[in-house]
Amino acid sequence: MRLTRTLILVVLLVLPLGCGAAAPRASSSLEDEPGPGRIVITAGTPAGVYYAWATTLARELESAHPALNVEVLASSGSIQNLARLRAGTADLAVSANDAAEEAQSVPLRALARIYDDYYHVVVPGDSGLKSLEDLAGLEVAIGDAGSGTALIARRLLGLAGISVKEKELGIVDGLEALEADEVDAVFWSGGVTTDAVENASRRMPIRLLGLGDLPQQMRASYGAVYRPAAIPPGHYDIPEQVDTVALANLLIAREDADADLVTAVLTTIFDRREVIAAAVPAANQTDLRSAILTGSLELHPAAIAYYRREKL
Structure with missing residues (x-):
């Protein structure tokens, strides 16, 4: 053969x-x-x-x-x-x-x-959530089973010292659940701009949570495959820069x-x-x-x- x-x-x-x-x-x-x-x-x-x-x-x-x-x-x-x-x-x-x-x-x-992926933590624009730690105990779409998104989600949550009610939903199902108030946040690892997130931002106001010092902790704990990065202002109709973690x-x-x-x-x-x-x-x-x-x-x-x- x-x-x-x-x-x-x-x-x-x-x-x-x-x-x-x-x-x-x-x-x-x-x-x-x-x-x-x-x-x-x-x-x-x-x-x-x-x-x-x-x-x-x-x-x-x-x-x-x-x-x-x-x-x-x-x-x-x-x-x-x-x-x-x-x-x-x-x-x-x-x-x-x-x-x-x-x-x-x-x-x-x-x-x-x-190209590089940038980690997205998508929440409703009118929510009071400000950081990953605010998700403790809430329902979160962490990505499909067998996805890199879910792998990173669990690493980030572990470093943040919190647990959430995990739902193994991919980006499309996760964003639909967010719009229906069935989850409080959606995790996604993808290129900028990701069309599914862009389309969701046209249907409802969204924000991306910044990850604070977690990108540095990811690098220290899991190696140089992770690096601190930022999603520039203007993407997804979000006016401010969002600090996050990126990987190749x-x-x-x-x-x-x-x-x-x-x-x-x-x-x-x-x-x-x-x-x-x-x-x-x-x-x-x-x-x-x-x-x-x-x-x-x-x-x-x-x-x-x-x-x-x-x-x-």
Whole structure:
């Protein structure tokens, strides 16, 4: 199977660039493992930036290599994506760096750092909540089970020394519950701007809680994968800067991923960077120099070769 896939990819990757390719298929089915000429990217919730970025990349890959069929799978987030990668039901996965560093039972390798996530704690605009500590004992949507959002939520709550009534709701269901007064806050880790939060801000006034010194505590407790950051004023109709924690998102493959596939993906990411960023503004952060900063997760050998050819 691996020899067959390699031969087909070699043929595909020498084809001239094409245009007008059919849109990539989006799916949540895992009935079949990836096969010859078929590439599977596991992304995230369709309302999130992971999914938008992955579907845009898939479209550009198919445009560059018309015989290549790229499928994007919806998921609950980083942890499920990495599980699919380990199981061999996906070729590529988008993952936050913190989850990736904990998922090394099967050797994984980074292709690139693509953009950063910023942690959102969304509350109603007219609520009296001012800090994470104010959520003690309240009902909170912490993210889907198996998501990086939930991983960070529990770390933050532990450092804050509080417990909440957890509801494992993703961003869409969580925001709907917030509007219906069924939860008091919604946690989300995503790029700025996240469309689901932006759309919610048009339906109801919202605020984002600042995290105070918790970002520094996250870094001290869990490592340099976390860094203090700020969501600038103006996003989500919020006039003030919101202090929060940020972390890198990576595109990841198994250690034994086909080298020609890795090269084709990286070439598409950087040759079509402006096109991808036009569809997904968070991709404006994608940069050759920062792409190699993947923390403790090593780069795939083909990625190293690609960056060396780019004089990095």
